[in-house]
Amino acid sequence: MSAVTLTDIVKRFGDFTAVHRMSLEIPEGGFVTLLGPSGCGKTTTLRMVAGLLDPTEGEIAIKGKRVNEVPIHKRNLGIVFQNYALFPHKTVAENVAFGLRYRDVPKSDIARRVQDALELVQLPDVGDRYPKALSGGQQQRIALARAVVIEPDVLLLDEPLSALDANLREDMRVELKRIQDRIGVTTIFVTHDQSEALAMSDEIVVMSNGRVEQVGPPEEVYNTPSSEFVARFLGASNILEASAEGRANGTVTLDVPHFGRIGVPAVRAPQIAGAGPAKLVLRAEKLTLAKPGTAPEDAVTVDGTVETVDYQGQAVRYFLRIGDAQFQAINMIDGHPFHEGDAVSVILRPRDCSALPGGTA
Amino acid sequence: MGWQLVRFWTLLVYTFMFLPVAVVVLLSFNASQFGSFPMTGFSFRWFIELAQNEAILRAFRTSIVLGLMTAVISTTLGVLASLALVRYRVPGANMISTLLIAPILVPEVVLAVALLLFLNFLNVNKSFTLLLAGHVIFTLPFVILVVQARLVGIKRDVEEAAMSLGASPRQTFFQITLPLMMPAVAAGALFAFTISFDDITGTLFWKPGGVETVPTQIFAMLRNSISPEINALGTVMILLTVGLPLLGLAIARRMSTKRGG
Numbered sequence A: 001m002s003a004v005t006l007t008d009i010v011k012r013f014g015d016f017t018a019v020h021r022m023s024l025e026i027p028e029g030g031f032v033t034l035l036g037p038s039g040c041g042k043t044t045t046l047r048m049v050a051g052l053l054d055p056t057e058g059e060i061a062i063k064g065k066r067v068n069e070v071p072i073h074k075r076n077l078g079i080v081f082q083n084y085a086l087f088p089h090k091t092v093a094e095n096v097a098f099g100l101r102y103r104d105v106p107k108s109d110i111a112r113r114v115q116d117a118l119e120l121v122q123l124p125d126v127g128d129r130y131p132k133a134l135s136g137g138q139q140q141r142i143a144l145a146r147a148v149v150i151e152p153d154v155l156l157l158d159e160p161l162s163a164l165d166a167n168l169r170e171d172m173r174v175e176l177k178r179i180q181d182r183i184g185v186t187t188i189f190v191t192h193d194q195s196e197a198l199a200m201s202d203e204i205v206v207m208s209n210g211r212v213e214q215v216g217p218p219e220e221v222y223n224t225p226s227s228e229f230v231a232r233f234l235g236a237s238n239i240l241e242a243s244a245e246g247r248a249n250g251t252v253t254l255d256v257p258h259f260g261r262i263g264v265p266a267v268r269a270p271q272i273a274g275a276g277p278a279k280l281v282l283r284a285e286k287l288t289l290a291k292p293g294t295a296p297e298d299a300v301t302v303d304g305t306v307e308t309v310d311y312q313g314q315a316v317r318y319f320l321r322i323g324d325a326q327f328q329a330i331n332m333i334d335g336h337p338f339h340e341g342d343a344v345s346v347i348l349r350p351r352d353c354s355a356l357p358g359g360t361a
Numbered sequence B: 001m002g003w004q005l006v007r008f009w010t011l012l013v014y015t016f017m018f019l020p021v022a023v024v025v026l027l028s029f030n031a032s033q034f035g036s037f038p039m040t041g042f043s044f045r046w047f048i049e050l051a052q053n054e055a056i057l058r059a060f061r062t063s064i065v066l067g068l069m070t071a072v073i074s075t076t077l078g079v080l081a082s083l084a085l086v087r088y089r090v091p092g093a094n095m096i097s098t099l100l101i102a103p104i105l106v107p108e109v110v111l112a113v114a115l116l117l118f119l120n121f122l123n124v125n126k127s128f129t130l131l132l133a134g135h136v137i138f139t140l141p142f143v144i145l146v147v148q149a150r151l152v153g154i155k156r157d158v159e160e161a162a163m164s165l166g167a168s169p170r171q172t173f174f175q176i177t178l179p180l181m182m183p184a185v186a187a188g189a190l191f192a193f194t195i196s197f198d199d200i201t202g203t204l205f206w207k208p209g210g211v212e213t214v215p216t217q218i219f220a221m222l223r224n225s226i227s228p229e230i231n232a233l234g235t236v237m238i239l240l241t242v243g244l245p246l247l248g249l250a251i252a253r254r255m256s257t258k259r260g261g
Helices: A040-052 A092-102 A107-120 A136-148 A166-183 A194-200 A218-223 A228-233 B004-025 B044-054 B054-087 B093-105 B108-121 B126-154 B156-164 B168-196 B201-206 B213-225 B227-256
Strands: A002-013 A015-029 A033-036 A057-062 A077-080 A153-159 A186-191 A203-208 A212-218 A237-248 A251-256 A260-265 A276-283 A288-290 A300-311 A314-322 A327-333 A345-349 A356-359
Touching: A015 A040, A015 A057, A015 A186, A033 A040, A033 A345, A040 A057, A040 A153, A040 A186, A040 A203, A040 B108, A077 A136, A077 B156, A092 A107, A092 A136, A107 A136, A107 A166, A136 A166, A153 A356, A166 A194, A166 A251, A186 A194, A194 A218, A203 A218, A203 A228, A212 A218, A212 A228, A228 A237, A228 A276, A228 A356, A228 B108, A237 A327, A260 B227, A276 B004, A288 A327, A314 A345, A314 B054, A327 B126, B004 B227, B044 B054, B044 B227, B054 B093, B054 B126, B054 B213, B108 B126, B108 B201, B126 B168, B126 B201, B156 B168, B168 B201, B168 B227, B201 B213
Parallel strands: A033 A186, A033 A203, A077 A153, A153 A186
Antiparallel strands: A002 A015, A002 A057, A203 A212, A237 A251, A237 A276, A251 A260, A276 A356, A288 A345, A300 A314, A300 A345, A314 A327
């Protein structure tokens, strides 16, 4: 039985449709991420599951029971908000105990469960303090402890890492995933950050303009984007107009300007049936630069020029010119990086490419 | 040189403002039977007489009852109105907000006469209830302004978090929202009480015959003669209207430091 089922959900605000007809099943214990730019409907969807918004149409079920008419305080959910939303006038322990007081938990158990939850988030000694005395990261851990201590049916995370510093964010990401694994709670995570989504999710739901663009595990969404939007939103991609020549022997052959003919594995071009306009999706990380004249086997090589170098620490992002088109390539730095104006060989392995049908974007 | 002049001038302004107050306080301890200089000795005589003056005691009781009731009703209404205006989408919220604040902008005399004429038109007699209603109308804007400002600063997230944890909307209000806006609610109530306790213009128009509040009582006494009792009464009034808000502020500050700043 799935933990959360959305069936034909629609949300309109007046004339504006925030979420177009959408259906989604989230398995028990799963970690599903709603990913998309701001205004794509991901938070609206989360708030409908939470009971903070009513869907205009459709049905929401939690553990098989329709909850459309169930108010938020009877849904047994844990929510973690972007701005922590701790109760400033209550101590940390009182904050964590808050949800237990509305459940039939004996007094003696409350203290023990609060302590267990604080230990789970690795802050066992802050129970007597007020939230203001804690750092942002600590406050978010307390918010998480408060949400999971009630053993919710579903844990809803609304951009919980966005308010944290970059370093802290990565630590918290690992921490959050560890805790979720440990307690095995079904989780819906909302974010606009693709690296958070890729790192944490069992399944990613990519949304744009109130529509679901693609649903799939991180590798699939990343490697085989089903639309140009997904290809561009997850990672840096080069998208080239091409024409498909046909499908044969597990390979779809494309004729691509500058690169010539490229045989893309058919599994990575599922939407292309036969000949016609197509788009080649080239991940920036999969374009390798080398000294002119280098040409490994099983790869396609073209000559290009480095236009701009964007140094990022362990990696470099190059903006290249190949013929009349501009490309991006992200390479790890081993040895020495290239400089602006250098002539380079651009190497591309066909099995790293994916393809989309052409025509309308 | 220039700054010296500014300093001197400032001192002069403050002296002009506060000297009369100081004189009243000082003269209330004067043993002489005339409420003016020279001081003939230090005495609590006028406070004792004040405490034995039935009319003044009655006025005091009226003022305190009126002030407390005004504070309670105004604060309750003000909190409810602020909640509605800030937390819910009310059609015409802007207009309602302006209307509720309007009594501050309209000159008090106009407001007083208007209410009186309106009730005359309805054939309603003057009564204590009417006086109370007048005071509520007049103090409500202050409560709303203070409470609304505070409520805007309380994030909706916090209330949503409480509800997600199982608290009903009512439990959320009493557990989360009300405690968080308590400083503003207390400040609003204090405002309402002091303004009501202090008010004379509206009260003169609205009070039924035979009912006197402290300010109208002083006013009536002044018409006959300037008794030193009035100095003593003035001192008590100053203590109440200045001391109460200061006390409230101190309590609010203590409460917030307890919470770790």
